[in-house]
Amino acid sequence: MKYLNIFHANLNYAYLTPESYEFVIRHSYEMMFDTMAEHFPGVKYVFEASGFTIEQMAERTPDVLAKLNAAIADGSCEFMGSPYAHPMLPNFPEEDGLWTLRFSNDIYQQHLGFQPRSFWNPECGWRSYVPKMVHDAGYANLIGDFEAYSRSLKSDGTPQRPEIYEAEHSNEAAFYNFAFRYDLPGSEPAIHFPFNQLQGLEKDQLRMLLRSDRIAQHGVRYFMGMDGYTLESYLELIRKYSSQSEGESEGAMIVFADDAEYVGTNGWFRLKYENRPDNVFEHTPKSREKLIDLVAACLEMGEFITFDEACATLPAIEEPITFDDDSAWHGAFASTWANTPMARILRPWQDLVREKLNASEDLTESTERQAWYHLTNSYNSDGQWPPTLPESPHIVHPYNYQYCFDNLLEAEKLVGGVDHSRLETDAKNTLNEILSLQQNLVLKKAEAAMTSGIANQNTSAQQAKQLIESSRDISFRLDSGHQIRPDTYAQLAAALTEARQLVGGIEIERSEEAVN
Template identity: 30%
Template structure:
């Protein structure tokens, strides 16, 4: 069976360095052209957004919200839910997180008429109660942080020289070592190409930065600080090709891009995260064309 390639941009307008007055600008330069791309090509994607992001879209750009609803009605976009605001659930009491998850689902239903089944955990924060509150809120599936999962195996940490990434981005440019280690190990690859399941029945789908990061640098046309030329489409095609083969032999799908939607059309936080530069939300119209080429 031909494996499915799942793209899941996630939208969040609650960036600390994004003036609330500029949020409509992000909708115009990122979400709207992304939805136009889906409408024009017929490609199917997942799209995650917090309840607050949906509210801002509905209040300031109702025509874009109407387009999202139309695409969901047509089965071209699957909504992916999260807390109502972009909170790190592991830092809050479970009962507060649970109510925010329910509020987020209610917002999706209010603005689009659809109630997502797949959940997104903001910033990949973790506590052992998270699967329980997602399931109790009404989700049947959850996107998981595969990089941290793999680094939970002592042999992978030893082979790659990587530690648990407690600082958030200290490992990002080195995560390719995980792919290099598991390239001939289907016992690890299967976690990225199959649905896992908790004892309570919650489905788990793993995404990884070692897959998303090359695509992010490709979208930005950047060099990642240690290249003479930007990543080009041939490198991305080779990466996708490798994982298509692995998915065919070990499972049924891969998730190459589960990353900020705002990188499609703007630079979002790319330059501060990757290079430490105080540059935020600059126009990146070429990234829309690059995303379409994927």
């Protein structure tokens, strides 16, 4: 069996702010480049990054970008492309997606000197036009998600994989569905060989190789040191899914295909599993050793290849592959990213700007291009994430929201403004939806502490209560009630965050099966 490691790098990550960019680049990306070069020269891996991420690396850490280019030049690293600002492609029109892919391709040409052949589709979000968009942008290969594939219907409306569909399909709009109720045989061809007949395309116009959460999620937890997710348990899983039927050609399997930030930093892990939202993107010193151990152990079982090699050289599965519209990885729905409070208040404004942009006939080519650039940047998924629900009362990070807001405002200016009176959104309601769940939980904990009789707790609790009252002050008008100004949101979110810290934190993620 051949193996693949794919490291998905995204500096447009929720809760990751510019002052931490270099820290993440050096402790995660550079660490990987150095580790592979020093310990495994010539061993292949895949590094994917958005146009935004490559641009930030070029500006902040040109020496690290040089190491990436060196790894690409010596053939050990395949660079994989993705949209410029990490939008969810299924949540916007096809034309918009093509623009953001072009913006990334321009950055790749500028800083890497070529157009990648393989494409990373954010969150593996799907709509029928996604493969055509990727093909039209010049790509030859596309990553897909096995769980989404096996829980989807064929074009005739029947299950693509009936035996798995019956056990695992769900219409529940969950963020994560890691309940693998079907015991998948280790010899499953769909995780070993590429597909060459993608929805809406001719044969071999685009090839797809599937990642699986059955394997990749174990990898994330291994790097995070989660109880029970040891190197031995990881290798046991890899061995199981390295099985092949007698007489079958040698295949390949994706061992790791997830956020690169989980290799070198803790990403969102402390937030998701330990309810510690203030402990994100911290250095994880054991990552280097864990990476060395994993690669060395896999090399004892087979060789590593690139994504392009797997798609181009392995025998293809000839049967057509389709996905349900609105599907995504982790058993989620793509529209979940479009239904967060921030996404719902931004989307009507984005629609007005797009409408004006498409109707404008007097814009110069340069201005039109800049307008599309800023409009599609405002689609950054993590700037509108995470959702805010009783079981997960998260708040959106002010910086990430500001990135979307500022880009959208700039796009509007470039097209000459839009009629805001057509908007039916309400900033006050949106602020209440995002903030109130945490406010109520913090206030409840503060009021309980105020009756404890412990002086320090009582003082902190009183301060927390005052901050909650401050963060609830949304009586003022905000852009006629239609939008949320970033500075206003930042003030309210900061007050709530400080109050939450004063009471010692609250439960903000109840899911036991959740990794961003």
